[in-house]
Amino acid sequence: MTEFDNFFKSAFTVDNVIFGFDEGDLKVLLIKRGEAPYMGQWALPGYFVYPNEDLDTAANRVLEELTGLRHVYLEQVKTFGAVNRHPFGRVITVAYFSLVKINDYKLQPASIARKAQWHPVSEVKELAFDHFEILQSCFQRLKSSVRWRPIGFELLPPHFTLTELQHLYEAILETELDKRNFRKKILGMDLLLDLDQTQEGVAHRPAKLYRFDREKYLRFQAEGFNFELKEGQRKEVRKRRMEAV
Amino acid sequence: MTEFDNFFKSAFTVDNVIFGFDEGDLKVLLIKRGEAPYMGQWALPGYFVYPNEDLDTAANRVLEELTGLRHVYLEQVKTFGAVNRHPFGRVITVAYFSLVKINDYKLQPASIARKAQWHPVSEVKELAFDHFEILQSCFQRLKSSVRWRPIGFELLPPHFTLTELQHLYEAILETELDKRNFRKKILGMDLLLDLDQTQEGVAHRPAKLYRFDREKYLRFQAEGFNFELKEGQRKEVRKRRMEAV
DNA sequence: TCAAAAGTGTTCTTATTACACCCATGG
């Protein structure tokens, strides 16, 4: 076993791209680093994985220490391991993204959280380490995941309007969707529960409130359900597709 | 920096699910382990990542040492890091799959390759470490990737018939495709170059040979091309989909 | 009564599916 000893000198971390949705914008929770390296720069929340800790556990821990949230949607995206990506030595990082209801988020007292702040994804330009690249990868993955699984709901409060849901999809997919077509499709999926309630205190006709019917979704999944939300196609861009059978 | 020293005691490997296509079957290249742990069991080719080596480089190295092949399609899939997955200590592994033209493969003299062998993916039941789980993940990823990018060609010789291509898709997607619909779609994508050649030495009408027009694909990509090959739908299974705009 | 957002149907076009026969070749 001694022949392998030289390999047991590296470390790995998890980094967590925590997405939230607020004021019509997709946001990401960043931390202002209080220590070297990259002191003073914004970075993704992340930490070393403890020796007795699984990767998913570590990602959940990072999330919980920062936000207090548990049982949140979490997806492993990609591992980044450029040789010199970390000044302390060889450190590879496993990138995750998670989806939180932004109003559930309470700043935790942990020191790491002292300088945490939500940033619109579209406005983030630079981050510590290779975190900007990680953010890009996770955002791309979110875009694609959201079209195949009904995970968008994880970003909304339990009760939401169809317009809120549409704005969420528009923010993630970076496109505009047609209101009538969107509603037709979403309601046609039969995954939203009409709560027979309406918004209150809005200066216009109040919208109906819905919630995601998770139980029904699980049943559909068991039957081979296929959730698919396509990217909006700009009229000018003719799409080439190949679909066999 | 000493506070982190305890973290720099782990290692990471890459494991490579090398897919090939032969005799109508999707195959995976496995190695019979000649040393502990799991001596005598079939395993995925993989090795520790060297301290000065990027992850992709390591995956390519593992592939080249075993097959002699370079410049092969390679895709990172997922990182596996269960605490006790490796008996030597904390070792996480970054799983890749690669696609090779099985006839290009020549067994390399490297000792690691001494017991390498192609196995039909569908017949693999058990592997060393958590490699069976890794194989499953990579196979699922291949299934999904092959529908979105024209990577199937990587598994075929440079010149192929439409029937060969169809069989390849059928093997990967584990479904049957309709010959006429398949051809209509594939040819309609305008990505195959008719070589004005036909098969020779077959006891039936010889099929035309095509090759993948990579240059045209790159041009299409630049223009926002969208390659999409859908899963064949069984008639009995009604598909539920949601597609907005 | 106005502003603001909610809500709603139809038509057109495109893509998918299902399906069966003739063709060219080697043995």
Added chain:
DNA sequence: CCATGGGTGTAATAAGAACACTTTTGA
């Protein structure tokens, strides 16, 4: 002349895309 796989078209159905006006509420 037969066995084998190659090659082809059309019609029916389903999904996607485009598009504009009425409704409800609070201020």
